[in-house]
Amino acid sequence: MDKKALVVKDVSASAFISEYAAYLKRTDKITIPSWVDYVKTGSGKQLAPYDKDWLYIRAAALARKVYLRPNIGVGALKKEFGCSKNYGTTPCHFVQGSGKIIRYLMKELEDKGIIETIKDEDNDQRTIGRKITQKGQQELDSIARQIKV
Numbered sequence: 001m002d003k004k005a006l007v008v009k010d011v012s013a014s015a016f017i018s019e020y021a022a023y024l025k026r027t028d029k030i031t032i033p034s035w036v037d038y039v040k041t042g043s044g045k046q047l048a049p050y051d052k053d054w055l056y057i058r059a060a061a062l063a064r065k066v067y068l069r070p071n072i073g074v075g076a077l078k079k080e081f082g083c084s085k086n087y088g089t090t091p092c093h094f095v096q097g098s099g100k101i102i103r104y105l106m107k108e109l110e111d112k113g114i115i116e117t118i119k120d121e122d123n124d125q126r127t128i129g130r131k132i133t134q135k136g137q138q139e140l141d142s143i144a145r146q147i148k149v
Helices: 013-027 054-068 074-080 099-111 134-146
Strands: 083-087 090-095 115-119 127-132
Touching (some): 054 074, 054 127, 074 099
16 A cells, blocks of 8 residues: 655655655756866765766755754755765764855755745844745645655
8 A cells, every 4th residue: 555645754865855856857946057067075075976967966955954954054964964084094084065065055945945044033144044935845745745655
């Protein structure tokens, strides 16, 4: 018996991210910059990603993380997308992911109305983090409903 998911939390992360990345690619919601072929996803990586659609996959993962953790900022997302750096014979250490990619994708998702910036109540110049908009939540939940659990 196949059950239908109701929200993003009901679906496995990999299934949702691949489905939403395909949706982002079909609808052209993310504009691909010229530097996408040359950039690494973090200083811990030795090469750029092999998948040509890696930016859509990262945007889908980013939208899912903002959905699950409201008020999340760029610094926390850099830690989420970080990895272990190989120093050869020296022991490995954790390094954060690329902030430029995260900032670029957050700006793109904000322009499309999927996420929004949360401002500090005391200081309008200071940003606390990002959260999902109602339109974005409806969009992500509709993608999750298309996936069979």
